[in-house]
Every structure is written in C-alpha cells, then in structure tokens.
Amino acid sequence: MADFKIPKATAKRLPLYYRYLNFLHNAGKEKVSSTELSEAVKVDSATIRRDFSYFGALGKRGYGYDVDSLLAFFAKTLNQDHLTNVALIGVGNLGHALLNYNFRQTNSVRISAAFDVNPDITGTIQSGVPIYPMDELETQLKDQQIDIVILTVPTQAAQDITDRLTKAGVHGILNFTPLRISVPDTVRVQNVDLVNELQTLIYFIDHYSNRPKEE
Ligand code: ATP
Incomplete structure (x- = not known):
C-alpha cells in the first residue's frame, strides 16, 4: 500500500475509479473530467475531486485528469502491480464456487x-x-508466504481456525461465515454475510421502495 493514509471511504472507492480509468485507457482516452467520472462511477463530482486531492492528483479546470498517470498511481496504491496469493479454507459449495471464480x-x-x-x-x-x-495449514501458509485467507467453513469451525490463522x-481474513470471529488488533477481518446482505436488500425494497404494492 501507499505509505500515507487516505480516508477509509476514499480507499473503498479506489477500485471503482481504477476499473473505469482502465476502461478509458483501453479505449485510448487520455483525459477525463470529474463530471464524466462522476456519471460513470455514480459518485458525485465534489467527492471525486476531494478523493483525488488525497492522491495529489490535481485536475486542471476545463482540462480534466490525466488518465495514465492516475492509473499508474492507483495501480500502485491498490497493489495491482504485484500478485497477492491468498488461501481458501473450506471447499464446500461456496468455497468451490470461489475457487472456480x-x-x-x-x-x-x-x-x-x-x-x-x-x-x-x-x-x-x-x-x-x-x-x-x-x-x-501452517507450513503451507509459511512456505507460500500467504497472509490473507478466505474462510468458507461451517460456522462452528470458524473460531478455532481463526485462532490457528x-x-x-x-x-x-475474508469471513464468509455468519460468525463474528474474534481476532487481535493485528488481524483485519472483512465479513461477507450473503444472507444478511440479501435480507437487508429485501428489507429496503419492502419498506422504502416506491413501486406499487400488490394488495
Ligand atoms: P457451503 O456452506 O460452502 O455451501 P457446504 O454446505 O457444501 O458448504 P459445509 O458443511 O458448510 O458444506 O462445509 C464447507 C466445507 O468446509 C466442506 O468442504 C467441509 O469439508 C469443510 N470443513 C468442515 N469443517 C472444517 C474444518 N474444521 N476445517 C476445514 N474445513 C472444514
């Protein structure tokens, strides 16, 4: 990662920017305005300008941002310029799908x-x-210098394995189990609870959607 801190919310938008800039690069475009980016990635242009200011990328008024230099910066920041090996534990239905993906x-x-x-x-x-x-587990992780793991084991096995990791x-740890695993400060966990995400979506559709209800 880059050796400076950017706000978490900004960091989360980086892959979004990165993908679109890549697309522009492949299409042979050299410049992009914050308005154009805004429409493409669905982030308002003031936020984009603020985000980009953290990267030291200063778009010139009426001229836009330089696609290639932004892309080079993002690639470095996102570690796209080197390969990260990760491990997966639990090759059930979900684990297998991720291996295939x-x-x-x-x-x-x-x-x-x-x-x-x-x-x-x-x-x-x-x-x-x-x-x-x-x-x-321990020897392979060490030999292959893997320090990121995807967890797709049954819930009851999740904490013991986490402790070993x-x-x-x-x-x-990218945690696909519904268990909120306990880890020390040295370990970062991202939870991907598919059931929870889907239920949240259903809740929002049921309560906030403008579509006419069938009654
Ligand atoms: P999924 O939840 O991914 O759809 P599944 O229903 O196919 O999975 P699960 O019982 O959830 O199967 O188990 C997922 C995988 O985790 C299986 O391949 C199982 O053998 C493996 N597994 C179970 N316990 C452990 C453990 N303690 N350590 C490592 N792997 C385990």
Whole structure:
C-alpha cells in the first residue's frame, strides 16, 4: 500500500475509479473530467475531486485528469502491480464456487492454496488449485508466504481456525461465515454475510421502495 493514509471511504472507492480509468485507457482516452467520472462511477463530482486531492492528483479546470498517470498511481496504491496469493479454507459449495471464480477479472489476486478436512478432496486439484489437508495449514501458509485467507467453513469451525490463522501470522481474513470471529488488533477481518446482505436488500425494497404494492 501507499505509505500515507487516505480516508477509509476514499480507499473503498479506489477500485471503482481504477476499473473505469482502465476502461478509458483501453479505449485510448487520455483525459477525463470529474463530471464524466462522476456519471460513470455514480459518485458525485465534489467527492471525486476531494478523493483525488488525497492522491495529489490535481485536475486542471476545463482540462480534466490525466488518465495514465492516475492509473499508474492507483495501480500502485491498490497493489495491482504485484500478485497477492491468498488461501481458501473450506471447499464446500461456496468455497468451490470461489475457487472456480478465482478473481479472473484481475491479475493481482488469486487463490493459490485451499484447505479442507474432507479426505475425499484433499490431495486433489480443484479448478487449478491444490487442496491441502488442515494439518498442512501452517507450513503451507509459511512456505507460500500467504497472509490473507478466505474462510468458507461451517460456522462452528470458524473460531478455532481463526485462532490457528492468527497464530500462524495471517493478517487478513475474508469471513464468509455468519460468525463474528474474534481476532487481535493485528488481524483485519472483512465479513461477507450473503444472507444478511440479501435480507437487508429485501428489507429496503419492502419498506422504502416506491413501486406499487400488490394488495
Ligand atoms: P457451503 O456452506 O460452502 O455451501 P457446504 O454446505 O457444501 O458448504 P459445509 O458443511 O458448510 O458444506 O462445509 C464447507 C466445507 O468446509 C466442506 O468442504 C467441509 O469439508 C469443510 N470443513 C468442515 N469443517 C472444517 C474444518 N474444521 N476445517 C476445514 N474445513 C472444514
């Protein structure tokens, strides 16, 4: 990451900007205005200008931002210029789908190792990714210098595995289990609770949607 702090909300919008700038670059465009960006990524242009000021990118009035230099900056900040190997634990339905997906639209992240307790699948290769038994967890993470892990195990196994990961020096966990796992300050967790997200969406549609209700 870049060696300066940018606000979290700004950091979250970076991939959005990055994808669109990439698209512009591929289309051969050299300049982009904050208004044009705003329409494309659906972020208001004042926010875009403020975000970009954190990157030291100062668009000239009536001229816009330079696509390539912004892209180079974002690539560096987002670590797109080097490959991050991550591991996945729990090759069930969801885990398998993620292995198959394997972040193909980016060259910067890939699942390079998976782990499971099921002897029917350990020792096999699924979607190009080797599945290791859990007793090889610590050694493989160390050998492959992996410090980010995707967790797709059953809920009741999540905390024990998290404790092992913490001990093994992992720094990031993408948690697909509904359990709010406990970690020390040295470990960052991102929760992806699909059921919860869907229920939130249903709630909003039911309560705030303008569409006529069937009654
Ligand atoms: P999903 O929730 O992904 O749809 P599923 O219903 O196919 O999964 P689960 O029972 O949730 O299966 O288990 C997910 C995977 O986690 C399985 O492949 C299972 O073998 C594996 N698993 C279960 N316990 C552990 C554990 N303690 N350590 C590692 N892997 C485990």
